[in-house]
Amino acid sequence: MSENNANAAAEGNIFTVSKFNLWYGDHHALHNINMDIKEHTITALIGPSGCGKSTFIRNLNRMNDLIPSTKLEGSILYNNEELVNSDIDVSKLRKEVGMVFQKPNPFPMSIYDNIAYGPRTHGVRNRAKLDNLVTESLKSAAIYEEVKDRMSSSALGLSGGQQQRLCIARALAVQPRVLLMDEPTSALDPISTGKIEELAMQLKEKYTIVIVTHNMQQALRISDYTAFFLLGDLVEFGPTEKIFTKPEDKRTEDYITGRFG
Amino acid sequence: MFEAHKKIINTEKIAYWIFLVLGVMNVGFVLMICVYLLIAGTPAIVKVGPIDFLFGTTWASTAAQPKFGILPFILTSIYGTIGAIVIGLPLGFFSAVYLAKMASRKVKAVIEPMVDLLAGIPSVVYGFIGMLVLVPGIRALFGLPDGSGLLAAIIVLAIMILPSIIKVSITAIEAVPEEYTLGSLALGANKVETIFRVVVPAARSGISAAVVLGVGRAIGEAMAVMMVAGNAANMPDSLFQSVRFLTTAVASEMSYSSGLQREALFSIALVLFAFIMVINGILNMLLKKGIKR
Amino acid sequence: MSVASTKRKIYKATMLSLSNICMAITVALVFFLIIYIFVKSIPYFSWELLSTSPSYLKGTIGVLPDIMNTIYIIFMALVLVLPMGVGTAIYLNEYSNRPKVEKAIEYCIETLAGIPSIIYGLVGMLVFCQFMGLQTSLLAGALTLMIMNLPTIIRTTQESLKTVPQSYREGAFGLGAAKWRVIRTVVLPCCIDGIVTGCILSVGRMMGESAALLFTAGFAHNLNGFFDAMHSAGATLTVALYVYAKEQGRFDVAFVIAAILMLMSLVINITATVLARRIQNKKGE
Numbered sequence: 125m126s127e128n129n130a131n132a133a134a135e136g137n138i139f140t141v142s143k144f145n146l147w148y149g150d151h152h153a154l155h156n157i158n159m160d161i162k163e164h165t166i167t168a169l170i171g172p173s174g175c176g177k178s179t180f181i182r183n184l185n186r187m188n189d190l191i192p193s194t195k196l197e198g199s200i201l202y203n204n205e206e207l208v209n210s211d212i213d214v215s216k217l218r219k220e221v222g223m224v225f226q227k228p229n230p231f232p233m234s235i236y237d238n239i240a241y242g243p244r245t246h247g248v249r250n251r252a253k254l255d256n257l258v259t260e261s262l263k264s265a266a267i268y269e270e271v272k273d274r275m276s277s278s279a280l281g282l283s284g285g286q287q288q289r290l291c292i293a294r295a296l297a298v299q300p301r302v303l304l305m306d307e308p309t310s311a312l313d314p315i316s317t318g319k320i321e322e323l324a325m326q327l328k329e330k331y332t333i334v335i336v337t338h339n340m341q342q343a344l345r346i347s348d349y350t351a352f353f354l355l356g357d358l359v360e361f362g363p364t365e366k367i368f369t370k371p372e373d374k375r376t377e378d379y380i381t382g383r384f385g
Numbered sequence: 386m387f388e389a390h391k392k393i394i395n396t397e398k399i400a401y402w403i404f405l406v407l408g409v410m411n412v413g414f415v416l417m418i419c420v421y422l423l424i425a426g427t428p429a430i431v432k433v434g435p436i437d438f439l440f441g442t443t444w445a446s447t448a449a450q451p452k453f454g455i456l457p458f459i460l461t462s463i464y465g466t467i468g469a470i471v472i473g474l475p476l477g478f479f480s481a482v483y484l485a486k487m488a489s490r491k492v493k494a495v496i497e498p499m500v501d502l503l504a505g506i507p508s509v510v511y512g513f514i515g516m517l518v519l520v521p522g523i524r525a526l527f528g529l530p531d532g533s534g535l536l537a538a539i540i541v542l543a544i545m546i547l548p549s550i551i552k553v554s555i556t557a558i559e560a561v562p563e564e565y566t567l568g569s570l571a572l573g574a575n576k577v578e579t580i581f582r583v584v585v586p587a588a589r590s591g592i593s594a595a596v597v598l599g600v601g602r603a604i605g606e607a608m609a610v611m612m613v614a615g616n617a618a619n620m621p622d623s624l625f626q627s628v629r630f631l632t633t634a635v636a637s638e639m640s641y642s643s644g645l646q647r648e649a650l651f652s653i654a655l656v657l658f659a660f661i662m663v664i665n666g667i668l669n670m671l672l673k674k675g676i677k678r
Numbered sequence: 679m680s681v682a683s684t685k686r687k688i689y690k691a692t693m694l695s696l697s698n699i700c701m702a703i704t705v706a707l708v709f710f711l712i713i714y715i716f717v718k719s720i721p722y723f724s725w726e727l728l729s730t731s732p733s734y735l736k737g738t739i740g741v742l743p744d745i746m747n748t749i750y751i752i753f754m755a756l757v758l759v760l761p762m763g764v765g766t767a768i769y770l771n772e773y774s775n776r777p778k779v780e781k782a783i784e785y786c787i788e789t790l791a792g793i794p795s796i797i798y799g800l801v802g803m804l805v806f807c808q809f810m811g812l813q814t815s816l817l818a819g820a821l822t823l824m825i826m827n828l829p830t831i832i833r834t835t836q837e838s839l840k841t842v843p844q845s846y847r848e849g850a851f852g853l854g855a856a857k858w859r860v861i862r863t864v865v866l867p868c869c870i871d872g873i874v875t876g877c878i879l880s881v882g883r884m885m886g887e888s889a890a891l892l893f894t895a896g897f898a899h900n901l902n903g904f905f906d907a908m909h910s911a912g913a914t915l916t917v918a919l920y921v922y923a924k925e926q927g928r929f930d931v932a933f934v935i936a937a938i939l940m941l942m943s944l945v946i947n948i949t950a951t952v953l954a955r956r957i958q959n960k961k962g963e
Binding site: 422 | 789923
Binding site: 185187190192214215216217219223225229230231242294 | 846
């Protein structure tokens with residue numbers, strides 16, 4: 125584990141968050157967040173619900189742009205580009221920083237069209253290239269075998285777990301560098317959850333993953349780094365092992381040991 | 386890839402502006418209607434004099450000494466609308482109560498589309514049936530030389546506003562929380578008492594919206610009324626008088642009008658528009674109040 | 679106690695019978711209207727009447743031009759109102775980031791919905807026939823109908839836009855799709871049913887409209903092709919019904935037209951009801 129981390133550190137940070145604040149109207153939702161996210165790692169964001177972890181992750185690909193009356197301060201550098209209040213091309217950013225949502229949200233289209241949606245959005249028209257992308261993405265998301273015979277049937281006919289892996293495949297099809305996962309398993313049964321966790325650990329080879337989770341076992345099982353959020357504060361951030369075995373902050377310890385949450 | 390992105394951004398900007406323009410065009414249409422009515426409708430009011438125009442009791446637009454008093458039309462429209470509400474409201478209200486609270490699901494599924502059908506029948510068809518059934522009926526019943534007049538118009542209007550009253554009332558009644566009903570039943574009230582003493586009062590702002598909507602429909606209806614009201618420019622002294630409404634006054638002379646007469650017709654439309662704007666204002670107020678509660 | 683309970687019984691019986699009687703009257707009314715029109719009109723139906731134009735030479739009447747005019751004007755008005763109405767709904771639901779503009783547009787739509795058709799007819803005559811120089815023509819009529827039906831299309835489209843799950847939009851945005859692409863490829867395809875319902879409701883209103891068309895589309899009974907018809911005057915079925923019944927006293931023709939209109943309303947109503955139920959079921963899924 126430590127070797128792995130050292131490698132990641134050597135490769136540098138893909139996100140550098142410093143003094144980041146966020147308000148919804150008058151509500152100060154995130155206070156002074158500082159965090160470095162390293163490439164080819166899995167970073168888990170944990171904390172009780174309503175603590176700001178989902179809000180935070182949505183700033184890494186500017187999904188918060190969709191919510192009016194949001195005010196931002198501070199800095200989030202992605203690949204040395206400023207994301208906060210800057211006029212970067214969000215479409216390009218979201219191509220590189222993909223997202224998987226809490227509830228599986230396949231579009232009401234065929235399985236093939238779902239996966240091809242992203243590449244088509246970014247200008248891929250060549251049928252052979254699309255076919256290839258779709259197959260590769262489905263394979264990477266470990267769902268190819270289950271759907272290869274019904275590529276043209278509706279994605280809404282899949283089970284919840286399959287839908288979520290389809291959504292991961294959909295996100296992979298645009299060849300992102302980062303994958304943001306917002307409680308991707310909270311709506312799924314344990315078996316599907318296991319499959320997605322396994323998948324996340326495989327994907328780490330090629331992608332950087334930031335995952336919001338309610339489930340501390342999950343964070344412990346799959347992540348390299350863990351960030352503990354509480355009421356809009358980033359209480360503690362560090363290697364997962366350390367957070368779970370020797371937390372520095374009393375509040376982290378209380379949460380980890382299940383004293384609240 | 387870069388070129389493709391630039392193109393996408395341009396398309397997006399164009400799309401945004403197209404949709405903004407389409408949205409704003411709606412404002413343009415309303416302004417257009419207001420401005421044209423004002424421009425076309427003001428001159429005659431000024432020439433005749435607002436008091437003489439609004440409160441003059443004689444309309445003789447084609448006489449040698451033309452007179453342009455539209456009080457007969459205003460009063461006819463008001464009486465006609467009140468009459469239609471007096472007949473249509475109880476009928477519609479009790480029907481709505483029946484459909485919302487007493488009918489079984491099956492009955493409701495059959496009758497509701499029938500009410501919709503009533504709303505979908507063109508006004509000329511109502512006028513036509515009125516001409517053939519109602520007018521001779523009134524003539525025979527009351528022994529009159531001609532059955533067309535205020536009463537026939539009132540009945541036709543009452544039927545025409547029925548569907549909107551029923552529809553809006555049902556919505557209002559069904560929006561009353563179930564707890565009210567349960568609370569009342571728990572106190573020993575029977576079902577009918579509960580409906581009329583608890584549910585209906587709770588739905589009153591929605592039901593008044595239904596009334597105002599009906600008023601708006603009735604005052605704006607032209608063709609059906611034109612076919613049964615007789616169309617003489619009389620003061621509405623009796624239910625059997627042949628009368629003209631604001632709408633039919635415009636419609637019946639427009640095609641052959643000229644000069645001041647034509648201008649006066651636009652002024653009538655302007656007065657009608659003023660009525661409608663007031664009614665719409667009240668309606669929106671009631672609907673918003675209903676939503677807030 | 680017994681007086682009170684008698685009173686309660688009377689109250690209950692009165693209210694109950696009032697509700698039943700009123701419902702019965704309403705239902706009877708609907709049946710009467712339908713049966714009266716169909717029974718009375720059946721003897722007058724003939725293929726000749728339906729398939730020819732009126733001829734002064736032969737002294738015959740045919741309603742084919744009126745049927746065609748109705749179809750033309752509805753088609754043209756729909757072509758005009760659909761982009762306007764759907765576009766406005768999209769602006770209001772998906773784009774609007776200026777509350778003041780949004781409020782102004784909403785207010786105007788409410789106003790449009792309340793304006794009586796005779797006023798649309800007058801303003802249509804002033805603006806389209808005179809100011810824009812279209813003369814009395816089906817195109818002027820269609821433009822008038824377009825404005826009248828904007829609220830219907832806008833409202834139904836807005837309703838169905840609201841039923842599209844936000845997660846679809848998020849998913850598409852998350853893949854880097856820009857707004858118009860999201861709307862075009864994900865949101866609008868989900869709204870087709872709702873928009874079709876709006877169209878059907880509008881077709882019903884357009885078919886039944888007469889006061890707004892008297893002075894904009896006119897009374898002529900000439901049979902034209904679509905493009906010729908657009909810039910010449912023509913009566914729709916409703917206007918023709920008015921003219922035949924009220925001005926010419928030809929009740930036979932009027933009955934046939936009334937029956938056609940009634941049949942069309944029935945068809946439109948049934949279609950709208952079926953569609954609405956389908957949408958309802960979809961929502962329930």
